[in-house]
Amino acid sequence: MTKRIAIIGGGIAGNAILHHVVNHPKFDDSFRIDIFDSKERMGRGKPYIEDSEVLLLNIPSDEMSMTNAPYNFVEWLESKNIPVHNYNSRKHFGDYSEEMFRRTAGVHSSVQLIDCKVTDVVYNEEIESYAVTSEIKSEEYDAVFLTVGQLSYSDPYRLKEKQNYIHNPYPLNYNITEIDGSVGVIGTGLSAIDCVRYLIMEQSVDGVRLFSRSGDMPSVRGTSYDLNIQYFTEEAVDAYIKDDLISLDKIIKLFKKEMSAQGVDEKLFYRHPESTLDDLKYDINHADAVGKLQYLIIAVNPLFSRVFPYFTKSDKSRFMREIHPLIDKNHSPMPPEVAAQLVEWAEDGRVVVIDGIDKVVTNTQFEVMTDSNEMFTVDYLINATGPIKDVEKETSPLIVNLVDRMLIASSELGGLIVDKEHRIISPRYGTLKHMYAIGNLTFSSDYMSNTVNILVKTTKLMVEGIMED
Numbered sequence: 001m002t003k004r005i006a007i008i009g010g011g012i013a014g015n016a017i018l019h020h021v022v023n024h025p026k027f028d029d030s031f032r033i034d035i036f037d038s039k040e041r042m043g044r045g046k047p048y049i050e051d052s053e054v055l056l057l058n059i060p061s062d063e064m065s066m067t068n069a070p071y072n073f074v075e076w077l078e079s080k081n082i083p084v085h086n087y088n089s090r091k092h093f094g095d096y097s098e099e100m101f102r103r104t105a106g107v108h109s110s111v112q113l114i115d116c117k118v119t120d121v122v123y124n125e126e127i128e129s130y131a132v133t134s135e136i137k138s139e140e141y142d143a144v145f146l147t148v149g150q151l152s153y154s155d156p157y158r159l160k161e162k163q164n165y166i167h168n169p170y171p172l173n174y175n176i177t178e179i180d181g182s183v184g185v186i187g188t189g190l191s192a193i194d195c196v197r198y199l200i201m202e203q204s205v206d207g208v209r210l211f212s213r214s215g216d217m218p219s220v221r222g223t224s225y226d227l228n229i230q231y232f233t234e235e236a237v238d239a240y241i242k243d244d245l246i247s248l249d250k251i252i253k254l255f256k257k258e259m260s261a262q263g264v265d266e267k268l269f270y271r272h273p274e275s276t277l278d279d280l281k282y283d284i285n286h287a288d289a290v291g292k293l294q295y296l297i298i299a300v301n302p303l304f305s306r307v308f309p310y311f312t313k314s315d316k317s318r319f320m321r322e323i324h325p326l327i328d329k330n331h332s333p334m335p336p337e338v339a340a341q342l343v344e345w346a347e348d349g350r351v352v353v354i355d356g357i358d359k360v361v362t363n364t365q366f367e368v369m370t371d372s373n374e375m376f377t378v379d380y381l382i383n384a385t386g387p388i389k390d391v392e393k394e395t396s397p398l399i400v401n402l403v404d405r406m407l408i409a410s411s412e413l414g415g416l417i418v419d420k421e422h423r424i425i426s427p428r429y430g431t432l433k434h435m436y437a438i439g440n441l442t443f444s445s446d447y448m449s450n451t452v453n454i455l456v457k458t459t460k461l462m463v464e465g466i467m468e469d
């Protein structure tokens, strides 16, 4: 019997799913796989589209790979005679990932790449099948993977459609082209840093103001460590499962024990000098200590994803309130080269970070007001606040329809709810047997497990479970 599979979204998660399915020993001629995405994102995903080469990976090039097999990104760069840097451009990673994806799809006639967006999925409970409607066709499938990535960009100051407001800046080299006047960026995260680099290095602007509520920037990647985890292990964590729950207090205690065994000072979590600039300098000057903390977090990240579904609702909220900000700050650090450049620009007065932003008023210019009643005016304002988290607030047709049909529901922490096998939990039908979601869309269920390497591993586990089924 033919097994018809739809993968909605051909970014990093969709790409990894395809790879694991076709390489599984149970894959045969009975499978038919359709993958939907726009042509420019197929095989690459949103962060790795064609864009300026000054937008860099935030993970060292030699730690990036789309497979668990040896053919990794660095080998690909070498094979193309592209210089290998500590951090290559995200565009080049997209070229690599797309090439691997198209090669995998190309050798299987049963795999079709469909260059369009999906707008709806209708579940037929009686025959357990899914009608997937795209911009060009509607067809029935036995299984659906929802891998559409981040939701739309948020608009915290309701400026969408205002002239000279750039709501979603990516691709930067398409959306930000003729800046003629002063420019501000809302946000201080990795996307804001992309904008600063692009504006100064490619658009030759004199200076950029970064506006945010907290002024907090990601940390700076320190020295790399290959840590041998002693206490915070899968067995230790699993031993805490009681009545299908794990206590957050026990996890915190175990993590502290691991920190102490690895010689990581807990105080590092609270290292935040007065200014953003000093914060960056601190990390640059303490690369060994900061790196050990970061690589400890990276090493145990998959375990946080494992325990997260076992927390009670109140433990999840407490975790997000008290622990998450500490992990988040150290989880996706910026490359040290990028930090050093930012410090230089800040010292030259070309980059200014303004925190305490309260509201933005539009007159002939944008008037950005702080909570201490200071006002800054700029001619152009770029939104780098990132995506919305609540699926119920999303405006793209597919998610709107899925919410409306009650196929998906928002997780209390953002994204949508899935079970431990990544089956979607529908408020109308319960756990959907063959509809799965993974990637950025499940960021709260899979606590922060969205880096390429982790996604490649978690999609493998998910696919293995499904293929056995």
Ligand SMILES: Cc1cc2nc3c(=O)[nH]c(=O)nc-3n(C[C@H](O)[C@H](O)[C@H](O)COP(=O)(O)OP(=O)(O)OC[C@H]3O[C@@H](n4cnc5c(N)ncnc54)[C@H](O)[C@@H]3O)c2cc1C
Binding pocket: 008, 009, 010, 011, 012, 013, 014, 036, 037, 038, 041, 042, 044, 045, 046, 047, 056, 057, 058, 059, 116, 117, 118, 119, 147, 148, 149, 150, 190, 191, 398, 438, 439, 440, 441, 450, 451, 452, 453, 455
């Ligand atoms: C700016 C940025 C930089 C990052 N840098 C790194 C890094 O250096 N290293 C690292 O390991 N991780 C990095 N990450 C994290 C990680 O790579 C991404 O989170 C990863 O791309 C998530 O995979 P995904 O498949 O969920 O989403 P994506 O890769 O974005 O794929 C989702 C795909 O779904 C498609 N889609 C959306 N709606 C529809 C629809 N209705 N129909 C069909 N298709 C649809 C989109 O076009 C997109 O191609 C970065 C993330 C961001 C945002």
